[in-house]
Amino acid sequence: MKEKQEKNSQLEKEDVTLFGLFLAFAKVGVMTFGGGYAMLPIMQRELVDKRGWVKDAELMDYFAIGQCTPGVIAVNTATFTGRKLKGVIGGLVASMGVVFPSLIIISIIAALIKNFAHIQAVQDALAGIRVCVCILIFNAVVKMWKNAVVDWITLIMFILILIASLFFDASPILMVVLAAIAGIIVKGRNDADKIKYGSDTKEQVVDDIAVTSDSREVKK
Amino acid sequence: MISLFLRLYYEFFKVGLFAIGGGMATVPFLQEMGKSTGWFSPGELADMIAVSESTPGPIGINMATYVGYVSGVRHGGAIEGILGSVIATVAIVTAPIIIILIIAKFLEKFRENIYVNAALYGLRTASVALIAAAGISIVLFSIFQVENVYDIGKAVIDYRCFILAAAILVVTRWVPKVKEWHPIIFIAISAAIGIIFHMSV
Numbered sequence: 001m002k003e004k005q006e007k008n009s010q011l012e013k014e015d016v017t018l019f020g021l022f023l024a025f026a027k028v029g030v031m032t033f034g035g036g037y038a039m040l041p042i043m044q045r046e047l048v049d050k051r052g053w054v055k056d057a058e059l060m061d062y063f064a065i066g067q068c069t070p071g072v073i074a075v076n077t078a079t080f081t082g083r084k085l086k087g088v089i090g091g092l093v094a095s096m097g098v099v100f101p102s103l104i105i106i107s108i109i110a111a112l113i114k115n116f117a118h119i120q121a122v123q124d125a126l127a128g129i130r131v132c133v134c135i136l137i138f139n140a141v142v143k144m145w146k147n148a149v150v151d152w153i154t155l156i157m158f159i160l161i162l163i164a165s166l167f168f169d170a171s172p173i174l175m176v177v178l179a180a181i182a183g184i185i186v187k188g189r190n191d192a193d194k195i196k197y198g199s200d201t202k203e204q205v206v207d208d209i210a211v212t213s214d215s216r217e218v219k220k
Numbered sequence: 221m222i223s224l225f226l227r228l229y230y231e232f233f234k235v236g237l238f239a240i241g242g243g244m245a246t247v248p249f250l251q252e253m254g255k256s257t258g259w260f261s262p263g264e265l266a267d268m269i270a271v272s273e274s275t276p277g278p279i280g281i282n283m284a285t286y287v288g289y290v291s292g293v294r295h296g297g298a299i300e301g302i303l304g305s306v307i308a309t310v311a312i313v314t315a316p317i318i319i320i321l322i323i324a325k326f327l328e329k330f331r332e333n334i335y336v337n338a339a340l341y342g343l344r345t346a347s348v349a350l351i352a353a354a355g356i357s358i359v360l361f362s363i364f365q366v367e368n369v370y371d372i373g374k375a376v377i378d379y380r381c382f383i384l385a386a387a388i389l390v391v392t393r394w395v396p397k398v399k400e401w402h403p404i405i406f407i408a409i410s411a412a413i414g415i416i417f418h419m420s421v
Binding site for chain 1: 236241245247248271285290305313338348349354392393406407414417420
């Protein structure tokens with residue numbers, strides 16, 4: 001195991017080219033169906049096991065942060081890994097690699113759908129698919145709910161944002177900004193006090209957060 | 221044409237900056253984009269979600285590529301479509317790449333900062349609430365065929381949609397093993413059912 005790791009760290013310095021980086025992440029892009037946690041095992045195989053570019057724990061960190069920073073998780077993870085191996089240019093190249101297959105595949109499909117959309121069978125199929133999409137979104141909400149709506153404050157926030165967007169067409173950007181501010185005011189001050197007055201250690205607060213950010217679940 | 225591309229870049233840059241929590245998080249932003257720009261209809265958005273879920277690649281990127289393509293084609297031809305897809309995709313990753321490159325420099329401090337985590341506490345909730353609202357709009361459009369909540373009185377009641385929705389819900393949530401299947405399978409089955417029962421009429 002240790003030998004393997006040593007070999008890997010040598011690999012890292014000598015053999016990684018920008019093109020290799022691009023290809024590796026293009027492969028991750030092609031093999032990822034769906035996204036989110038679906039691609040974690042694929043990234044583990046391609047980046048940790050096969051190439052030894054990052055360690056498992058690093059990948060978990062990238063994933064947890066990628067999930068709670070703006071943008072697509074796969075791209076965020078690619079940026080992290082690419083930067084680690086080849087600096088800023090590496091980060092850019094790896095990110096481009098991940099999105100490259102999507103560009104080709106989706107452009108072709110979009111063109112096809114455009115040309116066949118008038119056919120009755122295609123319209124019927126799309127009508128069926130739209131019903132399915134409703135349920136897929138519902139399932140995504142249920143999954144995310146468990147980590148997001150954790151107490152009565154978040155429940156109230158959830159209801160307010162839902163009403164504001166559904167009935168008053170509120171801008172989602174405004175909602176995101178307000179929610180971040182509300183989070184800092186409500187929880188940030190609370191946690192800062194806890195640390196200041198020593199009633200709760202910082203480790204515990206950080207631990208709480210680690211659990212809600214789902215990093216534990218991924219490890220399984 | 222240039223102004224369309226600039227607008228496309230700007231709109232997707234915003235999505236990349238504010239959509240937090242993965243692919244579905246882009247949906248509420250795209251919904252608003254469709255409304256304010258007229259580049260695509262709510263029905264097209266639902267189709268895009270289905271395509272993005274059932275093709276290789278991260279959902280958020282697939283959505284950006286698709287929307288960029290459709291918007292480009294609407295204002296020109298296939299060439300504009302392809303340019304549009306490239307611009308939208310580059311735009312949606314711009315802000316995240318910059319942010320990650322900055323965060324990567326002080327990874328540990330970022331994870332342990334109480335104010336960052338407090339902001340995330342609010343952001344996660346916003347993300348779910350926005351996706352839930354977008355989901356309800358898509359349900360209204362796809363199943364009840366009304367444009368917004370205020371038109372609920374004009375809802376079309378189509379039992380085929382209800383039965384299909386209920387069946388998928390049960391299967392994807394409560395049937396052991398089957399619920400682990402990839403969404404593409406449920407999408408394919410729904411497409412077949414749509415064709416068999418002529419669901420578009």
